[in-house]
Amino acid sequence: MKDIVFVSGHKNPDSDSICSAIAYAHLLFVTGRYNAVPVRLGDVNKETEFILKRFGVEIPVLLKTVKQKVEDLDYDKVTVFSKELTLKTAWALMKQQNLKSAPVLDDHSQLLGLLSTSNIIEGYMDDWNSEILKEANTPIENVIDTLDASILYLDKSLKTIKGEVHIAAMTGEEAMKRIHENDVVIVGGDRDEAVEHLIEGKVSLIILTGLLSIDDALLNKCMEAHISVISTPFNTFMSSQQIIQSIPVEYVMQKGGLTTFSTDDTLDYVKEVMSETRYRSYPVLDFMGRVVGSVSRFQVLNGMRKKVIQVDHNERGQSIDGIEDAEILEIIDHHRVADIQTIGPVMFRAEPVGCTATIVAKCYKEQGIEIPADMAGLMLGAIISDTLLFKSPTCTPTDTKMAKELAAIANVDIKDFGMDMFKAGTSLVGKTVEEIFNQDYKKFSFGDVSVGVAQVNTMDIEGFAPYKAEMLAYMEKVAVDNHMQFAMLLLTDVINATSEVFVAGPRPDYVETAFKIDLVEQQASLPGVISRKKQVVPVITDVLTQ
Numbered sequence: 001m002k003d004i005v006f007v008s009g010h011k012n013p014d015s016d017s018i019c020s021a022i023a024y025a026h027l028l029f030v031t032g033r034y035n036a037v038p039v040r041l042g043d044v045n046k047e048t049e050f051i052l053k054r055f056g057v058e059i060p061v062l063l064k065t066v067k068q069k070v071e072d073l074d075y076d077k078v079t080v081f082s083k084e085l086t087l088k089t090a091w092a093l094m095k096q097q098n099l100k101s102a103p104v105l106d107d108h109s110q111l112l113g114l115l116s117t118s119n120i121i122e123g124y125m126d127d128w129n130s131e132i133l134k135e136a137n138t139p140i141e142n143v144i145d146t147l148d149a150s151i152l153y154l155d156k157s158l159k160t161i162k163g164e165v166h167i168a169a170m171t172g173e174e175a176m177k178r179i180h181e182n183d184v185v186i187v188g189g190d191r192d193e194a195v196e197h198l199i200e201g202k203v204s205l206i207i208l209t210g211l212l213s214i215d216d217a218l219l220n221k222c223m224e225a226h227i228s229v230i231s232t233p234f235n236t237f238m239s240s241q242q243i244i245q246s247i248p249v250e251y252v253m254q255k256g257g258l259t260t261f262s263t264d265d266t267l268d269y270v271k272e273v274m275s276e277t278r279y280r281s282y283p284v285l286d287f288m289g290r291v292v293g294s295v296s297r298f299q300v301l302n303g304m305r306k307k308v309i310q311v312d313h314n315e316r317g318q319s320i321d322g323i324e325d326a327e328i329l330e331i332i333d334h335h336r337v338a339d340i341q342t343i344g345p346v347m348f349r350a351e352p353v354g355c356t357a358t359i360v361a362k363c364y365k366e367q368g369i370e371i372p373a374d375m376a377g378l379m380l381g382a383i384i385s386d387t388l389l390f391k392s393p394t395c396t397p398t399d400t401k402m403a404k405e406l407a408a409i410a411n412v413d414i415k416d417f418g419m420d421m422f423k424a425g426t427s428l429v430g431k432t433v434e435e436i437f438n439q440d441y442k443k444f445s446f447g448d449v450s451v452g453v454a455q456v457n458t459m460d461i462e463g464f465a466p467y468k469a470e471m472l473a474y475m476e477k478v479a480v481d482n483h484m485q486f487a488m489l490l491l492t493d494v495i496n497a498t499s500e501v502f503v504a505g506p507r508p509d510y511v512e513t514a515f516k517i518d519l520v521e522q523q524a525s526l527p528g529v530i531s532r533k534k535q536v537v538p539v540i541t542d543v544l545t546q
Helices: 015-030 046-054 087-096 117-125 140-146 172-176 192-200 216-224 236-246 267-275 297-301 356-366 373-387 397-410 414-426 433-438 462-481 509-515 532-545
Strands: 004-008 035-040 101-105 111-116 150-153 165-168 184-187 205-208 228-231 281-285 291-296 307-311 327-333 347-350 441-446 449-457 487-493 498-504 523-527
Touching: 004 015, 015 035, 015 046, 015 307, 015 356, 015 373, 046 373, 046 414, 087 101, 087 117, 087 236, 101 291, 111 117, 111 281, 140 205, 140 228, 140 236, 150 216, 165 236, 184 192, 184 236, 192 216, 216 228, 267 297, 291 297, 327 356, 356 373, 356 397, 373 397, 373 414, 397 414, 414 449, 433 449, 433 462, 441 532, 449 462, 449 532, 462 487, 462 498, 498 509, 509 523, 509 532
Parallel strands: 004 035, 004 307, 165 184, 184 205, 205 228, 307 327, 327 347, 449 487
Antiparallel strands: 101 111, 150 228, 281 291, 441 449, 487 498, 498 523
């Protein structure tokens, strides 16, 4: 499967932004060019929701950023270790998987520590004494497993090693001067007399080497004294060497002060942390705090950028967060060429038409791909929305012609569908001022200054009166917080082809100059003005750039 390519409209998406992203992603997928997935950068408005429901298409998934995250990397999905695992088994697994480190979990599957090959090597180089198994609280199962031993008798009270480790290499009396209760003794050779002395000394475990055994009478004495007896195939030297490897990894692993990353961490953050630390690899945790693998410096340096196709915009400020870290493959738009920057050459298609969906529909026809009824319906809705049912000055004969073709495929009446769509989308009932202002809001920059322009299509401008005071207060805050010259809201009546403008911020005079109007209580009428792109932005640009 090819890498996923996200097809995205702009922030605060309108119908064209959403519908064009869905339709173009479908075209790219069916033609096999990309594994394209449509996404949205914000909530869909009521108009767009009506269009999607009308043609049975799901709302695209919300994508908040295209910054690279740990979850996007090909990090190691390593086998995690339990804290009781022996050093012997851990070393074997790490060699087998060519690992330099491995996370160690507690009884609740949470990260407890980090075991590295250097931990193990440093442990052997340290001055470990005969009490090392006791200090490491080594389970008896670890000893049996590490020595590949057979159990002759295992006392139920022996859970972990509680004494020192000795090798019976001298006479019984001399040995007993050094051996104490609960100690572990490795016995080499046929030494029944030594075993007798060990029983008297109340040791906890006797290890017979070379697969030797003891007679039943002597074993019964051990059992009566609650002394466990095991037999290993290793000789005495190997037994003394191997038994150290029964220590649980918890004893030698790195604890506390662990540097970990979440799957949701951005690569910028990861690189910053890695520049201040010097570990070979770092544990990766999921949102539940469970270890899912480890990530190395090499994997971070070789992370792949996310791939994006932009429709209905080419301005950085309207693009998804992190766009500077993504690879833009294509741009399909019907706006001015703005300030977007790309890493390399891209396929850039911008046409002076009223709607991006018109261009997308042309792409279907140019490539000889039959337009499905649902995709035709979405693109028709987008064209009607952007051209205000062909009344906007941005509307071209190409938009009108394409809309008629799409309506035939979708089997809908353009006027009836358009009126139903506008009624569904223009109702302000139940909305907050934030929702009204931000449903189609764009910020524009002109050199060192910037302004904000929101547009809301409504068939009931008079019904906005109860919102006015609260809306102006909100717009004032937007302007001040974002250091803008002004924030303006256009309430556009698409049927009667007029707009009412509301202005807040430190420089409302710019709006008065641009439209040759006088604002009364921060409000004025703009007859015939219905297009932000063609009738609002250009005149504001002229004033601010003079």
